[in-house]
Amino acid sequence: MNTLDILSIHNTLVRKFQQIEIPSSSFPTTDPAEEYQKWKELYDSLQSKHASKNVVQDIKHKMDTLEKQRQDKPDRTFYFYLLRAIPLLDQYFLLKKSQNKIQFVSSKAEESQLNVGEKMEDIVREYMSIVESYFPQEYTWGQWEEAKEVPTAKPFSNKLKCTLCYSDQESFFIHDNHFVCEKCGFVATAAMHSSISFKDIDRVNISSKYTYDRRTHFRDCINQFQGKQNASIDPKVLEDLIEQLVLHGLLEENYKEMPKSTAFQNISKEQILIFLKETGHTKHYEDVVLIYHQLTDKPAPDISHLENDLLRDFDLLTDLYDKRFKHTERKNFINTQYVLFQLLRRHKYPCKKEDFNILKTIDRKYYHDTICADLFMTLGWNFQALF
Structure with a gap:
């Protein structure tokens, strides 16, 4: 059977044209004119500040790209391709799935596998014909022309x-x-x-561990946003914070005689973060929601209904990030608090950037906005810059 995986070819075309399989009506892509205006406002505002030259140049390049998009007519070729290709891809996926099932050895099972293989070959030929008709230039990538006639994969050296x-x-x-x-x-x-080395296995294991660690960190971040983390706050931390709130006139000295809802009604999480730094308790930045809840008795946010969606989005985002930036100098993933903030906004959950321990400098904010804007656009998600 032809071992060419048309699902991988489809993914390559999707990445090439930066489109999504099914345009989302719930989260339409940002209008280029509207996005251009936002970047222009940012560009104008930085003219009066001492922003780095590279940042200004990048913004100008982004504006030029968006201006070109506004002038160009949209190419509908990709969507015509999708209309014809997606039904075939669905059939191919189901056949491949059935082929991977473990079956008892019998003549009927072998015959069934042969029939599946023949059907997959037919689908591959029909799919490659569609690719050839819509993308004649891309069709030659990786010698796909030869692949149509390859009955089986050649043994690896x-x-x-x-x-x-x-x-x-x-x-x-x-x-x-x-x-x-x-x-x-x-x-x-x-x-x-047969030449898989221990080095290859280590490389896969390290990659898997890195992916697992990032996901675990993101799940911890979700718990911290809801004050659900398994953490014990030293009473000294709360005492130091209350002392600072009283000293700065944010809390009445007789606060103990008042209901918490009244005494702490004007206290914000942003103020708690500031005084955590002032009192030398910066290691508790990630516990700000839990501390705020313990001080004020105000309920912590509840995003339990979004947790599965957030984790699924995070997996898609990190997978795309690794593919896009795998061979660049950047080794670390983008700030996890920043990612949670952007994904919550994607799901229309009301939140403020001040509630997150994220980036401080203009250059860092801009860099993360640029990376995430590219990833979100590729995934067909709405994106709003941090500033």
Whole structure:
């Protein structure tokens, strides 16, 4: 059976044209004219400030790109491609899923597998014909023309190398026991290549651990936003905060004689953050919601109904981030508090940036806004810059 994975080819085309499979009516992409105006206002405001030259140049480049988008007519070719390709991709996905199921060895099972393989071959040929008709230039990527006629994958040599686009081992990543070429989407099972080294296994394990750690950190961030973390606040921290609130006239000296709802009604989380720094308790920044709740008795936010959606969005975002910025100098993921803030806004949850321990400098805010704007646009999500 042809081992060319048309799902990977489709993903390559999606990334190339920066489109989504089904345009979301709930979260339409930002209008270029509206986004251009926002960037122009930012550009004008920075003229009177001492912003770095690189930041100003990047903003000007962004404005020029958006201006070109406003003038260009939208290309509908990609959407015509989707109308014809998506039904085939759905069929291919279901057949591939059934093929991966473990079956008892029998003549009927073998015959069933052969029928599935033949159907998948037919779908691959029809899909490649669609790609050829809509994207004649992209069709030659990775020698897809040759791939149509390849009945089976060629055995890998001792050094892993793509048999379609001839990329070396560094271009492959392992997914679901398959080697996948990042350049052209060629897929081969791990069993076809016997030279997996301990270095390869370590690389996959380290990558998996890094992804797990990021997700765990994000889940912790969700819990902290709701004051649900497993943390014990030293009474000394609360005493120091109350002392500062009284000294600055934000809290009456006889606050103990008053209902908490009255005594602490004008206290904000932003003030708590400031005094945590003043009193040397910066390690409790992440506990600000819990501390605020304990001081004021005001209820903490409840986003339990959004937790699964937020985690799913985070997985999509980090996966795309790794693909986009894998080979850049940037090693660390974007600020997790910033990500939570942007994802909550994506889900229309009312929140203020002051409630999050995020970026302080203009350059850092701009950098994160630029990265996230690119990722959100690719995923078809609405995005609002931090400032």
